[in-house]
Amino acid sequence: MDLFAGCGGITLGFVTAGFELVASVESDPWAAESHGANFAAVSRGTNREAYHKAYDITRETPASVFRDLGISGPVDEQVDVLVGGPPCQAFARVGRAKLRHEAYRRDEDDADIAFLVDGRVNLWQRYLHYVRETKPLALLMENVPDILNHGGRNVAETVSEHLRREGYRVRYTLLNASWFGVPQTRERMFLIGVHEDLDEDVVFPSPTHFSVLPIGYEGTRATARKLINATHGDIEHSHCLISDPSEKDDLPKATTVENAFADLPPIHALDLLKSGKIARGRKDPSEPMRYTSAMPTSAWSRLMREWPLFAASDYSTGHVIRYLPRDYKIFHLMEEGWQYPEVWRFVEEKRRQLIEQRWASGEAKDDDEMQAFIKEWTLPYDPGKFPNKWWKLRRDKPSRTLMAHLGKDSYSHIHYDSEQARTISVREAARLQSFPDGFVLRGSMNPAFKQIGNAVPPLVAYTIAMTMRPIIGCRPMPDICRELLAEDSQSLPATEGSGEKCVS
Incomplete structure (x- = not known):
């Protein structure tokens, strides 16, 4: 059962690892519709239409959800594994700043601590309610690393203590998606609980790839290590485990953005703009796209x-992009790896040069025309306040983290190819998050971007699910990564895999 399911990143990982979906709970209508479109046909309940429905977890109970889906029998006998990632906006540092800003705008007395009093902070308690009701054999919870220090409180440790009282052995750690083949340096906290009746230890998957993490990631990992040191390394009295890969492990290098985008056709934004083939308005993620090659x-x-x-x-x-007529020309001039301060300085100097050229050549005819030209070459944000606002992907490295605000803009992920001069498409974002090309997204372009940015990378969820299978007594099954991610293997036909089905 998947709580706070989104469009189904965790569900996809577990279904691929041989688990059967019992139920999902998601409040966002478009995300719930996407989840149902991809998983209703392979789910356990008899009422397939209900799998497309949005559920409010603060009002629904496992019993009411099961009843709606056509699942009969005792509530505590339906679910072997409970999974979910409670909303992270109040925990994440970026989300905290936005919450404070909105609280100040509303002139609220507690604006400074808006992230502490936000209602989503305590949604993990609803997760615990579902644990008590369904009594799963094992469970998985995901969240941002900042959950380890939310206003001085380690929420992951609090959750672990509650689960321990419910009879679970619990551990949590920080895993980076790039360590498991995902072309993205997405860092998240994962917590696994195993019921003590199984008499099994909690095990996390071993990294399959290695990448040097960018500056800024060490801070949260250092915080996690302090949690272990605080218990003098006594593993029996610390719920936190940290084990990072190193170059000495001789692992394959992380998947690069260039590898991730292979076979996707180019979209030349400047050409489309000049010919009038791209305009403002709704973009449809269901629009078909043909590959550039017959085989991968x-x-x-x-x-x-x-x-x-x-x-x-x-x-x-879903190979659709944003209409950004002012900025395509700037994307064309940017260098790989540039962030907003570098772009801002470049544009300021470029504008000065162009104005001098226009005056010298006599092109500047009147003040209105000059003001319009200046506007076309002026970026609106303060580079000191928005250092991460823009970023041009590097083709030879994994992408940085995809965020939910991709639903409002995608300047944080500008395509590395200057000839295409654009931000990434919905399908490219999906590939960076490890959603396969056959996965469909409902809604227009903005909801699709948001669903992708909010999701757990399916490949990370799959790797965790494969690690959890033997813990709850499932037989071994073939690993799709061994079959499909091996660089020297021949292209294989798609297979459903074999092995005993588990109930998730």
């Missing part, structure tokens, strides 16, 4: 095109 040309594109149960044929969907 990288290990990652092979995985994306041949993912079991979600294999794409000769085309995919």
Whole structure:
């Protein structure tokens, strides 16, 4: 059962690892619709239409959800594994700043601590309620690393203590998606609980890839290490485990953005703008897209095109981009890896040069025309306040974290190819998050971006699910990563895999 399910990142990972979806709970209508579109047909309940429905977890109980889905029998006998990631906006540092800003705008007395009193902070308690009701054999919770220090409080440790009292052995850690083949340096806290009746230890998956994390990631990892040191390294009295890969492990290098985008056709934004083929308005993620090659040309594109149960044929969907007429020309001039302060300085100097050229050549005819030209070459944000507002991908490295605000803008992920001069498409964002090409997203472009940014990378969820299988007594099954991610293997036909089904 998947709580706070979104469009289904965790569900996809567990279904691919042989688990059967019992139920999902998600309040966002478009995300719930996407979840149902992808998983209703392979779910346990008899009322398939109900799998597309949005549920408010603060009002619904497991019993009411099961009843709606057509699942009968005792509530505490339906679920073997409970999974979910309570909303992270109040925990994440970026989210905290936004909450404070909105609280100040409303002139609230507690604006300074808005992130502490936000209602979503305590949604983990609803997760615990579902644990008590369904009594799963094992559970998985995901959240941002800042949950380890929320206003001086380690919420992950609080959750662990509550679960321990419910009879679970619990551990949590920080895992980086790039360590498991995902072309993105997404860092998240994962907590696993195993019921003590199983007499099994909590095990986290071992990294399959290595990447040097960018500056800024060490802070949260240092905080986690302090949690262990505070218990003098006594593993029996610390719920936190940290084990990072190193170059000495001789692991394959992390998947790069260039590998991730293999086989996706180019979109030349400046040409589209000049010809009038791109305009403001709704973009449809269901719009079909044909590949540039009949067969996958990288290990990652092979995985994306041949993912079991979600294999794409000769085309995919969602290769649509934002209409940004002012900025395509700036994207064209940016260098890989540039962030907003560098772009701002470049544009300021470029504007000065262009104005001098226009005056010298006599092109500046009147003040209105000059003001319009200046506006076209002026960026609106303070580079001191918004250092991460823009970022141009580096083709030879994993992407940085995809965020939910991709639903409002995608300047944080500008395509590395200057000839295309644009931000990433919905399908490119999905690939960076490890959603296969056969996975469909409901709603327009903005909801689709938001669903992707909010999700747990399916490949990370899959790796965790494969690690949890033997803990709850499931037989071994083939690993899709061994079959589809091996660089030297031949392209394989999509298979559903074999092995004993588990109930998630």
